[in-house]
Amino acid sequence: xxxxxxxxxxxxxxxxxxxxxxxxxxxxxxxxxxxxxxxxxxxxxxxxxxxxxxxxxxxxxxxxxxxxxxxxxxxxxxxxxxxxxxxxxxxxxxxxxxxxxxxxxxxxxxxxxxxxxxxxxxxxxxxxxxxxxxxxxxxxxxxxxxxxxxxxxxxxxxxxxxxxxxxx
Amino acid sequence: xxxxxxxxxxxxxxxxxxxxxxxxxxxxxxxxxxxxxxxxxxxxxxxxxxxxxxxxxxxxxxxxxxxxxxxxxxxxxxxxxxxxxxxxxxxxxxxxxxxxxxxxxxxxxxxxxxxxxxxxxxxxxxxxxxxxxxxxxxxxxxxxxxxxxxxxxxxxxxxxxxxxxxxxxxxxxxxxxxxxxxxxxxxxxxxxxxxxxxxxxxxxxxxxxxxxxxxxxxxxxxxxxxxxxxxxxxxxxxxxxxxxxxxxxxxxxxxxxxxxxxxxxxxxxxxxxxxxxxxxxxxxxxxxxxxxxxxxxxxxxxxxxxxxxxxxxxxxxxxxxxxxxxxxxxxxxxxxxxxx
Numbered sequence: 001x002x003x004x005x006x007x008x009x010x011x012x013x014x015x016x017x018x019x020x021x022x023x024x025x026x027x028x029x030x031x032x033x034x035x036x037x038x039x040x041x042x043x044x045x046x047x048x049x050x051x052x053x054x055x056x057x058x059x060x061x062x063x064x065x066x067x068x069x070x071x072x073x074x075x076x077x078x079x080x081x082x083x084x085x086x087x088x089x090x091x092x093x094x095x096x097x098x099x100x101x102x103x104x105x106x107x108x109x110x111x112x113x114x115x116x117x118x119x120x121x122x123x124x125x126x127x128x129x130x131x132x133x134x135x136x137x138x139x140x141x142x143x144x145x146x147x148x149x150x151x152x153x154x155x156x157x158x159x160x161x162x163x164x165x166x167x168x
Numbered sequence: 169x170x171x172x173x174x175x176x177x178x179x180x181x182x183x184x185x186x187x188x189x190x191x192x193x194x195x196x197x198x199x200x201x202x203x204x205x206x207x208x209x210x211x212x213x214x215x216x217x218x219x220x221x222x223x224x225x226x227x228x229x230x231x232x233x234x235x236x237x238x239x240x241x242x243x244x245x246x247x248x249x250x251x252x253x254x255x256x257x258x259x260x261x262x263x264x265x266x267x268x269x270x271x272x273x274x275x276x277x278x279x280x281x282x283x284x285x286x287x288x289x290x291x292x293x294x295x296x297x298x299x300x301x302x303x304x305x306x307x308x309x310x311x312x313x314x315x316x317x318x319x320x321x322x323x324x325x326x327x328x329x330x331x332x333x334x335x336x337x338x339x340x341x342x343x344x345x346x347x348x349x350x351x352x353x354x355x356x357x358x359x360x361x362x363x364x365x366x367x368x369x370x371x372x373x374x375x376x377x378x379x380x381x382x383x384x385x386x387x388x389x390x391x392x393x394x395x396x397x398x399x400x401x402x403x404x405x406x407x408x409x410x411x412x413x414x415x416x417x418x419x420x421x422x423x424x425x426x427x428x429x430x431x432x433x434x435x436x437x438x439x440x441x442x443x444x445x446x447x448x449x450x451x452x453x454x455x456x457x458x459x460x461x462x463x464x465x466x467x468x469x470x471x472x473x474x475x476x477x478x479x480x481x482x483x484x485x486x487x488x489x490x491x492x493x494x495x496x497x498x499x500x501x502x503x504x505x506x507x508x
Contacts, residue, residue, distance in 0.1 A: 052403055054395035055309065058292050061394070063403055066461035095466040096401070144401025146508050 041079040041159065046071060048155035054148050069093040075154060076107075084112045084121070087129070098141050098152060101127050191215070192370035195353055203346055203379040209338045211353050213370065214331040225358035227268065227314040228336050229294050231301055231351060231373075233385065234309040234397050235343045237507065239267045242340040244313045249333040262337065265313040268358070275361045293361075301352045301373060306385025307396040308349065314358045346379030350386060388413035390492065391481070391501050399505040400431075400464045400476040406503070408483045408492075411456040418490040419483060425450045425458045429481035430499050431468050439468050444486055458483070479503045 047070045051060035064070045072092025078085055088107045091097070109124035116122075119132040130137040139152040196210040211228065226246065232238045245262040252259050269291040285293040294310035301308075354371045356362045375386075390412050394405040406427060410420040419425055426444040433439065441448065450458035464476050482493045482500030493500045 050403075052395070054397070055289075055292055056295055056396065057394070058288060063405075063461055066405075067403075067463070067466075069466070095463050095472050097472075143403075144399035145397065145506055147397060147506070148395055148399075148402050150403075 039079075040081065043077045043079070043156065044158040045075045045077070045154040046157045047073050047152055049151070049153040051151040051153075052148060053151070060151065069095065074157065077110075078107070084110065086110060087121070089129075096143055098139055098150070099127070099129070100141065192353065192355055192372050195351070195372045195374045197351060197374040197376050199377070201342055201376060201378045203342055203344055205342050206339055207342055207376075207378075209340075209351065209353075209376075211336040211338070211372075213334045213336075213355055215334065225314050225317065226334070227290075227312055227356045227358045228265070229290070229310055229312045229354045229356055230338065231294075231298070231303075231308050231310050231353075232340070233343070233345075233347050233349055234307045234506065235345055235347070236340050237343075238309075238311045238338070238340050239269050242311075242338055244339075245337050246315050247335045247337075249335075251332055260315075260317075263315060263317070265315050265336070267311060268314050269309075269311045273361055274359050290361075297362075298352070298371075302350050303385040305387045305389035305392075306347065306349055306383070308385065312356070342378045345383045346381055348375065348377045348381030348384045348386060350375050390417065391503075393503065397506040400479060403461060403463050405459050405461045406450075406481060407453070407457060407459045408450065409457050410492075417492050419485060419492050420456065422485050422490065423452070424486055426484050426486065427460055427462075427481055428484060428500075429468075429479065431464060431470070431476045431480075432478035433470075434475035434477050439470060441468050444484065444488065450483075479505070 047064055049062045050064040050067075050070055052063050053060045069092065072090075073094050074088075074090045074092065076088040076090075078087065080086065086107050087110045089103055097103075104123070110129065111122055111124060113120045113122050116128070116131075120128045121130045121132070121137060122128050130139045132138075136153055141150050141152075142148065143150065192211065192213045194212050196212075198207050198209070201207045211230075228244070230238070236242075244265040246265050247261050247263070248259045250259070270289050273285055273288055273290050273293040285296060288296065290312040291310045294312065298310070300306075350373050352371060352373045354362070390409055392407045394407065395402075398404040408419075408425065408427070410417055410422065410425070426448045427450055428440075428442045428444070428448060430438055430440045448460075450460045453459050464470075464479060465472060465474055468476075470476070480497075480499035480502050482491060484491045
């Protein structure tokens with residue numbers, strides 16, 4: 001029963017983590033991951049799209065190609081014993097905050113909240129970091145104008161090679 | 169008669185009437201309007217009952233400068249005449265109408281290409297369908313209001329031999345800008361949208377001049393932004409054209425155009441950007457159109473907590489021998505942030 005629970009948990013974690021990737025290169029598939037539940041992994045993601053929405057552009061405009069600093073932002077997720085447990089967000093040179101709260105520096109505890117609708121990646125203290133929508137994690141926010149909305153999607157930059165090899 | 173019942177009945181009466189022959193007869197736009205004042209536009213329409221219809225309600229869509237913030241600050245009311253004569257129901261007098269601009273357009277099927285409006289709000293759908301109506305140089309928005317009364321399905325009332333007259337009054341604040349622009353108005357059905365047969369072809373436009381009208385929304389601009397409305401803590405694209413309305417400016421024909429300027433900060437200081445390199449060079453969209461996305465704090469090399477209170481930009485070539493600024497404006501074009 002415990003093993004079954006672990007497998008379910010792992011699948012959930014991977015379903016949550018892997019879809020972050022817009023263009024996965026080395027990340028294993030759900031099927032590969034499902035048979036090994038106790039390994040630790042580290043996934044590093046970067047910004048794939050930085051979409052800007054307003055009344056006249058309801059479909060959004062991806063402004064990521066226009067700024068180099070978007071490439072310096074990283075989101076690192078740590079899966080420990082098959083459980084999504086920690087993350088580390090580095091704003092890099094991004095000149096704005098995409099969260100309305102002060103993000104703790106360095107590696108912080110987090111969890112995947114399946115009771116939330118939509119499912120969400122949250123800090124241990126409860127603040128939502130990303131929601132799981134349309135098969136991927138997204139971060140939605142406003143900056144200054146309440147009439148302009150932003151949405152960030154992610155791509156895989158790196159999967160910890162050592163752990164990956166250890167797992168297979 | 170109880171107030172609620174009365175509202176239902178007159179709404180029913182109106183609903184019946186709009187079925188087949190609604191005409192927006194006139195728009196009265198005041199003259200001599202001052203900045204930072206209150207003005208009133210009156211929209212009148214006449215309706216003649218013909219067939220059973222409903223449920224439905226009356227909505228009015230209007231194209232107005234975003235700076236007026238009509239959705240949140242305007243008072244919009246609906247009155248009628250001859251409802252009592254037609255149905256024995258007291259005519260409403262200055263009944264409040266409420267904004268539905270950000271509500272999803274309820275019905276977007278039925279005629280040509282309407283699927284493209286699916287999932288859009290009233291405001292978005294109107295903008296997509298009608299655009300800025302000639303206000304090429306200013307930030308306009310479509311706002312939509314509707315009456316608050318309950319709607320019901322009604323019977324054929326085609327026997328009436330006179331029209332029911334409607335009058336919508338829109339009181340709004342003009343803001344600090346001396347705007348000259350084209351206003352547009354259209355009646356629509358709260359449920360049927362612009363597809364109700366009674367609402368066809370009832371658009372009317374008119375020009376309003378606030379103050380001296382020097383901020384002319386109808387003139388082709390040299391600069392624009394995407395989004396058109398923003399605050400300094402947002403990302404936006406600045407566009408510059410070297411030819412507008414058939415007039416060429418000093419930078420016409422230049423391959424490389426640079427965007428420089430000045431920001432005022434909340435602490436009273438100013439920061440000027442005048443370097444002309446890859447960090448300020450604009451992208452060539454066409455032979456005459458240039459653009460560059462900016463995040464103002466980053467563009468001017470400011471601290472991430474710096475608060476910008478004003479932003480001016482001008483356009484120049486590599487050696488600075490050709491510069492485009494508004495006449496008499498040393499700092500350049502002012503890019504004003506929105507209030508919200």
